[in-house]
Amino acid sequence: MKNGKLLSGDEAIALAAWDAGVALGAGYPGTPSTEILESFSELGGHAQWSPNEKVALEVTIGAAFAGARALATMKHVGLNVASDPLFTSAYTGVDAALVVVSADDPGMASSQNEQDNRRYAVAAGVPMLEPSDSQEAYDFTLAAIEISERWKIPVLLRVTTRVCHSYTVVHPGGSKGAPKAASFARDIKGRVMIPAYARLAHRKLRQKLAEMQEWNESCQLNRVVPGSEKLGIITSGISFMHVREAVPEASVLKLGFTHPLPMKQIIQFAKSVKRCLVIEEGDPYLVEAIRAQGVWVEGKPDMYRFGELDVPRVRRILDNDVSPEPTKPAGKPPQLCDACQYRIVFESLRKRDCIVAGDIGCYTLGVLQPFEAIDSCVCMGASIGVGLGMRHVLPSDQARRVVSVIGDSTFVHSGISGLVEMVYNPPPNGHVLIILDNATTAMTGHQEHPGTGRSLNHEPTNKLVLEDLVRAVGVKRVHVVEPRMGSEEFDRVLTECLNSDELAVIIARRPCILIVKQLKQYEQRGQNCECDPKGANVEQGN
Ligand SMILES: Cc1ncc(C[n+]2csc(CCOP(=O)(O)OP(=O)(O)O)c2C)c(N)n1
Numbered sequence: 019m020k021n022g023k024l025l026s027g028d029e030a031i032a033l034a035a036w037d038a039g040v041a042l043g044a045g046y047p048g049t050p051s052t053e054i055l056e057s058f059s060e061l062g063g064h065a066q067w068s069p070n071e072k073v074a075l076e077v078t079i080g081a082a083f084a085g086a087r088a089l090a091t092m093k094h095v096g097l098n099v100a101s102d103p104l105f106t107s108a109y110t111g112v113d114a115a116l117v118v119v120s121a122d123d124p125g126m127a128s129s130q131n132e133q134d135n136r137r138y139a140v141a142a143g144v145p146m147l148e149p150s151d152s153q154e155a156y157d158f159t160l161a162a163i164e165i166s167e168r169w170k171i172p173v174l175l176r177v178t179t180r181v182c183h184s185y186t187v188v189h190p191g192g193s194k195g196a197p198k199a200a201s202f203a204r205d206i207k208g209r210v211m212i213p214a215y216a217r218l219a220h221r222k223l224r225q226k227l228a229e230m231q232e233w234n235e236s237c238q239l240n241r242v243v244p245g246s247e248k249l250g251i252i253t254s255g256i257s258f259m260h261v262r263e264a265v266p267e268a269s270v271l272k273l274g275f276t277h278p279l280p281m282k283q284i285i286q287f288a289k290s291v292k293r294c295l296v297i298e299e300g301d302p303y304l305v306e307a308i309r310a311q312g313v314w315v316e317g318k319p320d321m322y323r324f325g326e327l328d329v330p331r332v333r334r335i336l337d338n339d340v341s342p343e344p345t346k347p348a349g350k351p352p353q354l355c356d357a358c359q360y361r362i363v364f365e366s367l368r369k370r371d372c373i374v375a376g377d378i379g380c381y382t383l384g385v386l387q388p389f390e391a392i393d394s395c396v397c398m399g400a401s402i403g404v405g406l407g408m409r410h411v412l413p414s415d416q417a418r419r420v421v422s423v424i425g426d427s428t429f430v431h432s433g434i435s436g437l438v439e440m441v442y443n444p445p446p447n448g449h450v451l452i453i454l455d456n457a458t459t460a461m462t463g464h465q466e467h468p469g470t471g472r473s474l475n476h477e478p479t480n481k482l483v484l485e486d487l488v489r490a491v492g493v494k495r496v497h498v499v500e501p502r503m504g505s506e507e508f509d510r511v512l513t514e515c516l517n518s519d520e521l522a523v524i525i526a527r528r529p530c531i532l533i534v535k536q537l538k539q540y541e542q543r544g545q546n547c548e549c550d551p552k553g554a555n556v557e558q559g560n
Contacts, residue, residue, distance in 0.1 A: 022187040027155040027177055030188050031089075031119060032057035034159035037190060038115075039197035041086035042066075044074040046431065047462040048093030049128040050182035051121035055091050056465075059475050067465055067474045070398075070431040071096035075103045075118065082112035082172070083209060086200040087163060094122040094135045095397065099432065105142045107172050109219035110209050111226075114197065115166035117159060118144075119175045121182050124299045125326040130378065130397060132324075134300035139174050139277035143223050145230050146174040146277040147239060148255040152186040158274060161239055169226045176276070178299065180256045180326065231278035239274035240283065249336075250291030252284060252304060252315065257297045257327055264332040279307055288313050297335060299327045354383045359528040360454060362501035363423070364389040366509045370516065372421045373412075375405035377433075379425035380460045380530075398428050402436025402451060409445035418516060422451045427459035427467040430482060434491075440521055441492040448520045450512070453484060456530040457537065464533050476540055488523045495522040502528070 025033065031054050035043060043058045043065040045051065059065035068074035071092040078088035092100060097120045104118065120138065123129040139146035147162050149155040155177065162173040207215045234240070246267050253261050254273040261270060271287040273279070288294040288308065295316040296305040305317035318335045321343075327335075334343070354360055364384040367374055368391040376382060376392035377400065385392040394404050405422030412420065424433045433453075440449055459465040466472045471481030488496050495518065501508040508526060515522035529537055 022189050024185050025152045025156075025188045026053065026183055026185050027149065027152050027181040028053035028121075028183070029057045030152040030155035031091075031159045031175070031177070032061060032063070033188070033190055034156045034163075035087075035089045035117070036061040036063050038160055038163050039087060040089050040115075040117075040163075041197065041200065042078060042081040043089040043091065044068050044077045045091030045119075046071045046074055046096055046099075047427075047459050047465040048096050048121070049462055050123060050177075050179045051091045051093045051096070051119060052462050052465065053182070054089075054119060054121075055474065058089070065474050067467060069468055071100040072103060075100040075107070078116055078118075079103055079107050079110075079112065079172075081200070082114050082116035082166075083110075084200045084202050085113045085198060087115040087197045089117050089119065091119040092121070093129065094120055094133055095129060095131065096120075097135055097138055098133075099398075101138065101142070104138070104144070104172070106211050106216075108143045108223055109211055109216055111170040111219075111222075112166065112172060113170065113203065114200075115163040116172040117162045117166060117175050118172050119177065122176060122178045122300070124178055127179055130395070132300065134303060135174070135176055136276060136303045137301065139176070142174075143227055144172050144174050144277070145169070145227075145275070146176050147274055148176050148276045149181055149274070150255055150258045150272070151181065151184070152188045154274065155181060156188045156190060158239065161275075165230070169230055171223075171226055174277075176255075178256055178326075180259075227278050231280070234275045234278060234280040235282050237275060237280075240280055241272050241274075242287065243270040243272060245269035247290070248292045250287060250294045251297050252287065252294065252308070253297045254304065255299065257299050257332070260327050260329050260332045261297050263329045265336060273304070276304070279304075281308075281311055284308055285311060285313050288315055295336065297327070297332055351386060352383055353386060354380065355531055357531045359456070359501040359526065359531075360384060361389075362503065362505075362508055363452060363454065363526055364391040366512050367391045367421060367423070369509075370512070371419060372516075373408060373416065373419045375401045375408065375420065375422045377401035377422075377424040377428050378461070379428050379454070380456075381423065381425055381454050384423070392423070399424070399432025399436055401428075402433055402440060405451070406436070406440055406443070406445060406449060409447060409449050410443075414447050417445065417447045418519075420449070421512075421516075422449065424451070424453055425459075425461075426453060426455040426457070426469045426484065427461075427465075429453050429484065430468050434487070437488065437491050437493070437523075444521055448518065448522065450515045451523045452512075453488075453523065453525045455484060455525050455527040457527075458530050458533050460530045460532070464530070464536075472540065476536075484525055485523075488525075493521050493523050495520045496525070497522070498525045498527055500528050501526050 081088040468482040
């Protein structure tokens with residue numbers, strides 16, 4: 019353990035970014051990625067939460083265009099939001115390193131789906147690295163910086179929950195050269211993606227990928243663990259750890275640089291063993307790519323596509339065991355805190371038998387007993403569009419019961435354009451939107467967002483005042499209400515809005531009970547703390 023540090027994968031990525039002189043880290047919170055930027059900030063790095071992942075990636079693309087090393091972090095579904103700039107930044111390339119961390123959540127410990135973002139590397143045409151533990155999270159972040167600067171291209175660092183949150187020893191060191199000073203160099207054809215320039219850029223991208231593939235054939239990011247000639251396993255990421263424990267005698271080709279794949283090395287390995295199996299979590303990404311080369315390798319039965327792998331599951335795959343798996347004991351279901359103000363909102367919605375288009379955050383727990391007061395939840399921001407769609411087509415007696423419910427961080431993330439839609443295409447009976455403003459991003463561990471008026475490290479910054487924004491968009495009926503036990507006010511306002519046939523926004527404002535103490539500390543530190551639930555002390559952003 020000499021000189022070693024016990025770090026989570028997220029902390030190791032942050033440390034590598036710090037050691038490599040990354041000038042800017044931007045992201046949007048999301049399990050299991052959140053701690054990367056928080057750790058980077060604690061180390062002294064310039065880290066900031068953006069309103070959403072698309073903006074975070076764009077900000078880091080700008081930094082990398084300007085010659086500074088940059089890091090964008092997000093959970094897997096965040097990359098859906100950021101995919102538009104991702105695809106075209108593969109064409110534009112970058113001047114200094116840009117590392118894009120996609121933290122995937124196989125098994126959905128805390129997500130709405132278990133998409134496998136290795137597919138994004140192929141679709142966007144960006145190189146991808148997949149670490150298996152914290153040491154590799156550190157080393158591969160440095161390698162991603164090196165690759166990014168060598169080929170002038172954003173690199174996807176794809177991690178999963180177990181890598182992000184497990185603690186293993188890291189020996190830091192080996193930084194890939196000092197960063198150069200940021201400086202703008204004009205490159206109009208390379209950066210301005212009008213079709214004439216983009217056509218050239220696409221060809222250049224394919225050329226870079228071909229070169230990287232060749233380099234990958236002999237690079238140190240992939241390695242063979244010698245073993246039995248009877249059984250060979252091709253694997254990557256956390257699955258490598260499970261494989262080593264489940265079958266220590268097998269030969270293993272451990273892939274670290276997983277797009278573009280080192281196909282010659284893979285084929286050579288597959289041919290060197292009697293039985294060759296691919297063990298991978300999630301989609302059959304590796305197995306399909308290898309079989310497309312005309313090489314037969316065994317994959318896993320489809321039942322193991324769902325959820326995380328572990329050592330017993332790897333053993334079952336090896337035995338081709340498709341019998342039902344033992345069921346895990348059910349955990350205690352989550353619930354809203356006893357004193358959570360959302361309880362008042364959901365009781366009121368339930369009482370009125372509202373049809374609730376919901377969203378993602380702590381408040382999604384309103385779907386469970388005793389409320390069962392959420393009727394849909396698709397992705398961040400969808401509550402508004404989905405609610406409007408229902409209002410447009412339902413008969414008016416039902417349409418009038420439709421309410422959209424969204425949290426404050428989620429509203430800023432992707433609800434604002436839904437609000438514009440609400441004003442631009444109002445349904446015949448209007449619509450009611452409730453913004454649950456608890457002054458934080460509670461779900462992911464109480465991160466700041468533009469509506470709190472505090473930056474990532476809780477320092478005061480300009481504040482987005484939600485009611486001003488809603489009015490500016492054109493909503494006339496705007497209520498700011500403090501939901502409190504024993505008070506009828508929220509209930510009364512909701513009834514009024516539902517009966518009005520107008521477009522209405524109710525901002526239910528009361529700080530999350532779990533951060534009341536911190537908010538007081540920020541206030542005492544003379545920071546811009548907006549705790550007044552009625553909005554009486556609302557400070558205009560400047
Ligand atoms: C695209 C995307 N990014 C991030 C997340 C992770 N996430 C889910 S809800 C949420 C925000 C919750 O904050 P807020 O809307 O304020 O509700 P609260 O939890 O405070 O009630 C985040 C960051 C996600 N599910 N999808």
